[in-house]
Amino acid sequence: MYQYDQYDQAMVDARVAEFRDQCERRLKGELSEDQFKPLRLMNGLYLQLHAYMLRVAIPYGTLSAKQMRMLGHIGRKYDRDYGHFTTRQNIQYNWIKLEDAPDILADLATVEMHAIQTSGNCIRNISSDQFAGAAADEIADPRPWAELLRQWSSFHPEFSYLPRKFKIAVIASEEDRAAMRLHDIGIQLVHNDAGELGAKFYVGGGMGRTPMIAPEIRDFVPADELIHYAEACLRVYNRYGRRDNKYKARIKILVHELGKDEYTRQVEEEFAHMKTLGLNPPVAELERISTYFADPDFDQNAPDDLDMSDPDFRIWVEQNTHAHKQSGYAIATISLKPTGGIPGDASSDQIDLMADLAEQYSFDELRVTHSQNIVLPHVKKADLYALWQKLDAAGLAPANLDLVSDMIACPGLDYCSLANARSIPLAQKISERFADVKRQQDLGELKLKISGCINACGHHHAGHIGILGVDKKGFENYQLSLGGSGAEDTSLAKITGPGFDEDGIVDAVETVTNLYLKTREDGERFIDTYRRIGMAPFKEALYG
Amino acid sequence: MKIVTGNDLKTGDVIWWSGGETWSRHLGDAIDAGDEAEAVAAREEAAMRVNVPYIVPCEQSDQGPMPLHIKDRVRAFGPTVRADLAINTNIPIVKG
Numbered sequence A: 001m002y003q004y005d006q007y008d009q010a011m012v013d014a015r016v017a018e019f020r021d022q023c024e025r026r027l028k029g030e031l032s033e034d035q036f037k038p039l040r041l042m043n044g045l046y047l048q049l050h051a052y053m054l055r056v057a058i059p060y061g062t063l064s065a066k067q068m069r070m071l072g073h074i075g076r077k078y079d080r081d082y083g084h085f086t087t088r089q090n091i092q093y094n095w096i097k098l099e100d101a102p103d104i105l106a107d108l109a110t111v112e113m114h115a116i117q118t119s120g121n122c123i124r125n126i127s128s129d130q131f132a133g134a135a136a137d138e139i140a141d142p143r144p145w146a147e148l149l150r151q152w153s154s155f156h157p158e159f160s161y162l163p164r165k166f167k168i169a170v171i172a173s174e175e176d177r178a179a180m181r182l183h184d185i186g187i188q189l190v191h192n193d194a195g196e197l198g199a200k201f202y203v204g205g206g207m208g209r210t211p212m213i214a215p216e217i218r219d220f221v222p223a224d225e226l227i228h229y230a231e232a233c234l235r236v237y238n239r240y241g242r243r244d245n246k247y248k249a250r251i252k253i254l255v256h257e258l259g260k261d262e263y264t265r266q267v268e269e270e271f272a273h274m275k276t277l278g279l280n281p282p283v284a285e286l287e288r289i290s291t292y293f294a295d296p297d298f299d300q301n302a303p304d305d306l307d308m309s310d311p312d313f314r315i316w317v318e319q320n321t322h323a324h325k326q327s328g329y330a331i332a333t334i335s336l337k338p339t340g341g342i343p344g345d346a347s348s349d350q351i352d353l354m355a356d357l358a359e360q361y362s363f364d365e366l367r368v369t370h371s372q373n374i375v376l377p378h379v380k381k382a383d384l385y386a387l388w389q390k391l392d393a394a395g396l397a398p399a400n401l402d403l404v405s406d407m408i409a410c411p412g413l414d415y416c417s418l419a420n421a422r423s424i425p426l427a428q429k430i431s432e433r434f435a436d437v438k439r440q441q442d443l444g445e446l447k448l449k450i451s452g453c454i455n456a457c458g459h460h461h462a463g464h465i466g467i468l469g470v471d472k473k474g475f476e477n478y479q480l481s482l483g484g485s486g487a488e489d490t491s492l493a494k495i496t497g498p499g500f501d502e503d504g505i506v507d508a509v510e511t512v513t514n515l516y517l518k519t520r521e522d523g524e525r526f527i528d529t530y531r532r533i534g535m536a537p538f539k540e541a542l543y544g
Numbered sequence B: 001m002k003i004v005t006g007n008d009l010k011t012g013d014v015i016w017w018s019g020g021e022t023w024s025r026h027l028g029d030a031i032d033a034g035d036e037a038e039a040v041a042a043r044e045e046a047a048m049r050v051n052v053p054y055i056v057p058c059e060q061s062d063q064g065p066m067p068l069h070i071k072d073r074v075r076a077f078g079p080t081v082r083a084d085l086a087i088n089t090n091i092p093i094v095k096g
């Protein structure tokens, strides 16, 4: 894992001290709310529906056991004993007191964490593949690249007042586990014909009210030009992005309005100019960072066989573990989606337990996934059974990864002041309706995603089944859409037709899954059947 | 009728104006501010007894003033999915 150097630590500590002073001045009335709001937002502190909310950055979703334990401690000491893991691989606390906020940030700083750039029109926390450094199918570990981008983008003065927020994802395998093409910049590490490692750039994706899939604008950027190229992409945006209209201010609108070719031309022109400045950090820096992400000390002789005589364990292994690049090891995903639970929520005790298990079984490491789960990236197969038993005892072993009950759901109207409708109760009802895991396994991979408003924090545009909460004359109403994907086959879901009330939408989900079961061909997932037969039969089944 | 709400500056708690210089965490204590609503909000914010106040249109119910908009009813209730953290669980979220 990356470790702060003295500059990182000094910057974060200075920021805590600065914020402490700002909070004190606010509490004494020396700063008005109008003056204070931009300052608190720069430190991740929002005022939400019920209280202050703190969003803590988890760079590329990677955590050490010590950092995870700190997240549990913050929930216990300053919040109400839990936290909410988000689609951007961060954690949010919903019940923060203003007077505690500086102490929380100081506690976080002791484990090299902060809440900087988790809000506002800047480059936000960089997301990545939760299996980075462990996946059998990756060509390199994307995290050193993400870390280089993090260092470049942290406190970058030129990009601290962009037209709008800016999100970057970095992946390094063909399978996209990070919704890469739905980011402002999506970077995929690739080899060129000469076998050198570099990056493919996709620019102008996003969700929100105008969802767009990022087009590829360059198929290979050499490693020693990565920062220059990213900087060129941002410079063109910073100059021409629509600052006049908040709803048109994201880079996706600029790329769309200019056209991919013209945007690319301008980026290339800026890139040529950037190269004359020679500001790109040398490859040696990337190599230096990479040393922090070296493989842990894997047991080269770890046995590959696994006793799966316990049927419940077998289901969990089938569903929640993935192939590791090292033989004898597996990647284990801890689902935060129990039947009837709140997607992404974990109690402080559960957070502590996951930290302990990471220490014991996963070389001290955890990951947060964009689908609001936690990963133990490096577990010996021989330890899986013991791990599973401990998880199960703590309610952390739902065997439902990528199944219908492994939903993404934003906080919705239960917590969010921008919401039109509640998302969590829907997620709970749907998971109860489909509680039988055999039934879920029969339905196969099915990504259901729920947002409480058009901002799309719950990725509903990218759901095989997407649900969007809307306000219909003062009542909560839900639009159903089908056919989205945030994976390597990225697509945007289409609305089926008129919306449903809370019970109606649960029935509607069952109606479309029943149609799938009836019409699927061998090996087809829900999304494949939808793509083959189209919307019409689903409409017919729903609205008759 | 109109009531005034906002958050406690220090704790962030949702609070409701309950007359004079008093604020309550319970919607049931809220009183009609009528034509004074704007003035109450401005005065109380200036005195730092409330943060980011705003006015909530309400109707009279058996339980006192009831916000017309669902968002304010959820604010008064607390998260509807965590009864253990909610404060005013008698409030009907979905009307009608």
Ligand code: HEM
Binding pocket: A046, A048, A085, A086, A087, A088, A092, A164, A167, A205, A206, A207, A208, A209, A250, A409, A410, A411, A415, A416, A417, A418, A455, A456, A457, A458, A459
């Ligand atoms: C509760 C406080 C939150 C607020 C005020 C908020 C606000 C917003 C807004 C305004 C947008 C639209 C941005 C645009 O289209 O320009 C957005 C998008 C998004 N938010 Fe949130 N959000 C909140 C919570 C969350 C949570 C909890 C998550 C993760 C579960 C999340 C993840 C995202 C994602 C993934 C997007 C869409 C990607 C994109 O930026 O295009 N947000 N959010």
Ligand code: SF4
Binding pocket: A410, A411, A412, A413, A416, A417, A418, A419, A420, A451, A452, A453, A454, A455, A456, A457, A458
């Ligand atoms: S999608 Fe809307 S309701 Fe959900 S968290 Fe984002 S802003 Fe809030």
